[in-house]
Each structure stands twice: as structure tokens, then as C-alpha cells.
Amino acid sequence: DAGVIQSPRHEVTEMGQEVTLRCKPISGHNSLFWYRQTMMRGLELLIYFNNNVPIDDSGMPEDRFSAKMPNASFSTLKIQPSEPRDSAVYFCASRGRVTVPEAFFGQGTRLTVV
Amino acid sequence: AQSVTQPDIHITVSEGASLELRCNYSYGATPYLFWYVQSPGQGLQLLLKYFSGDTLVQGIKGFEAEFKRSQSSFNLRKPSVHWSDAAEYFCAVGLMNRDDKIIFGKGTRLHILP
Numbered sequence: 001d002a003g004v005i006q007s008p009r010h011e012v013t014e015m016g017q018e019v020t021l022r023c024k025p026i027s028g029h030n031s032l033f034w035y036r037q038t039m040m041r042g043l044e045l046l047i048y049f050n051n052n053v054p055i056d057d058s059g060m061p062e063d064r065f066s067a068k069m070p071n072a073s074f075s076t077l078k079i080q081p082s083e084p085r086d087s088a089v090y091f092c093a094s095r096g097r098v099t100v101p102e103a104f105f106g107q108g109t110r111l112t113v114v
Numbered sequence: 115a116q117s118v119t120q121p122d123i124h125i126t127v128s129e130g131a132s133l134e135l136r137c138n139y140s141y142g143a144t145p146y147l148f149w150y151v152q153s154p155g156q157g158l159q160l161l162l163k164y165f166s167g168d169t170l171v172q173g174i175k176g177f178e179a180e181f182k183r184s185q186s187s188f189n190l191r192k193p194s195v196h197w198s199d200a201a202e203y204f205c206a207v208g209l210m211n212r213d214d215k216i217i218f219g220k221g222t223r224l225h226i227l228p
Contacts, residue, residue, distance in 0.1 A: 004157075033216065042220035043158075043204060056215055091157060095216075101146045101165060101208060103216050105157035 004106035006092050012112045018080040021109045024073055025094030033103055034067055034077050035091040043091070049075065082113045116141045118207050120219035128227045129197055135190040135222050137205030147188040148206040148216070149179055158204060164188065175199070200226045 005024040013019050025032050033048040047057040052069045060067070064083070069075040079086055089110050093103035117140045127133055139145065146165045150158040162173025169181040179190045188205060202223045208216040 035218075043218040045215055045217060048215050093158075093216075102148055102160050102163050105150075105159070107157045 004092055004094050004104055006090075006106035006109050008109060009107060010110045010112075012114065013082055015083055015113055016081045017113075018078065019082045019086075019111060019113075021077040021090050021092075021111070023075045023077070023092030023106060025075070025092070026096070026104055027073065029094035029096045029104075030072070031095040031103075032069060032075050033091075033093040033095070034075070035093065037089045037091060037108070046077070079111075082111075084113045087111055087113050116145070116207065116209075116217055118205055118217055118219035120203075120205055120222050122222045123220070124223050124225065126225040126227060127195055130194050133190075133192045133195045133199070133224070135203050135205075135224070137188045137190065137219060139186050139188065139205075139207045141186075141207060141209070143209075144183065145207040145209055146216075147179075147181060148208070149173065149177070149188070149190045150204045150206060150218075151175075152202045152204065152221075154201075161190070161203075195224075195226055197226045197228065200224055 007022045030051050034046040035043050037043045046059045047067045049069045067077045089108045091108045093105045095103045119138045121136055148163045149161040151161050152158045161177050162171050164171045164181045172178050177192050181188050202221045204221045205219040206216050
């Protein structure tokens with residue numbers, strides 16, 4: 001299995017632009033998490049899905065952030081409009097259906113908003 | 115609310131010395147407990163996990179962790195560190211209802227002296 005695949009690996013954008021981060025979870029996994037990592041705040045859970053349904057989005061910082069999971073093999077995290085304080089590494093992770101409770105992480109997307 | 119505390123932001127040890135990284139959690143019941151490691155520019159990799167049974171669990175790369183219910187702790191240990199162990203280490207918890215989210219501590223960065 002290729003693991004969790006995130007794209008792009010790096011994104012540099014100007015303030016005010018729309019940014020879309022993409023994630024392909026491990027095939028057969030039914031939970032998907034989006035995390036944001038910064039030096040100041042560590043690893044924050046933004047939102048997670050079970051069976052493509054958003055369960056808890058309380059970590060989404062504000063309305064500029066939105067996430068979708070149209071099917072079991074794809075999810076997006078969108079920021080519109082982007083701001084410099086959104087600069088961070090964004091991780092996607094997935095978790096399987098059977099007796100395996102841990103999450104498997106992608107390599108992350110490093111976002112820089114200038 | 116559930117929380118995970120890693121009291122040490124940075125730890126420095128000499129190569130060959132023993133290591134203990136601390137983790138305390140606050141939850142309503144015994145959760146799933148994890149330790150992950152992150153090398154620079156990489157995603158998070160699972161070192162070990164606990165959810166029942168023997169309170170001393172073995173993981174990859176020679177790491178072990180001990181669950182102490184009375185102290186709400188899950189400390190990570192290694193008898194002799196190697197230079198390649200320099201990385202950031204994250205403790206995480208998830209409810210026994212495995213459809214729930216996984217929350218991470220802020221991490222401990224491990225530095226190894228030659």
C-alpha cells in the first residue's frame with residue numbers, strides 16, 4: 001500500500017488566494033483526520049470524518065477553512081482567502097475499520113502564505 | 115475536556131544514555147494511548163500503542179512505554195539512545211470508542227550529544 005498521499009508537498013501562495021490541499025487515505029480506511037502543525041500550537045486537530053461524514057469540525061479555526069470528503073478515497077482542505085498566519089504544515093491521517101486504533105499519517109503539505 | 119501533556123519541550127541526552135519522555139493525559143476513562151515519532155520534514159510514524167493488557171508495551175526501534183493508571187501517565191523509555199533517535203516525539207490519546215478523534219500532545223524534541 002502506498003500509504004496516505006498528500007498533495008502538494010509544498011505550496012507557496014499570496015495572501016488572499018484560495019488554497020486547496022488534497023489527501024488520498026489508505027484504501028479501506030474509514031476515518032480521516034486533518035491536522036495543522038505549527039511551532040507555537042503544536043499538532044492541532046482541525047476536522048475528522050467517519051465514513052465520509054464530518055464528525056467534529058470544532059478545530060477549524062474560522063469560516064475561511066472548509067473540508068470535504070466526497071468519497072472514501074479523497075478529501076480536500078480549502079482555505080479561502082488565505083492569510084500569512086495560515087502558514088503551517090498540514091497533515092492528513094487515516095485509520096482503518098478493524099481492530100487497529102492508530103492513525104497513519106501522510107508526509108504533510110507545507111503551506112507558506114506571503 | 116480531554117488533554118495530553120508533554121511537560122518537556124526539549125530534552126538532550128548523550129548517545130548511549132537512557133531516555134525517558136513524559137506524557138500525562140486527562141480523560142474520562144482509559145483511552146487508547148500512542149507514541150509517535152517525527153523526523154524532520156516527515157510525517158508521524160507510530161512507535162507503539164496501548165489499549166489493554168500488559169501495561170508495559172514494546173515498540174519499534176527499541177522503545178517501550180509503561181501505562182500507569184494511577185498517575186494517568188504513559189512515559190516512553192529507551193535504555194540506550196542512538197544518534198538516529200534525534201527527532202520529535204508525540205504522545206497521543208483516543209477514546210476506547212475507536213470512532214473518536216485522536217488528540218496529540220505538543221511534542222518533545224530529543225537532541226542527542228555525540
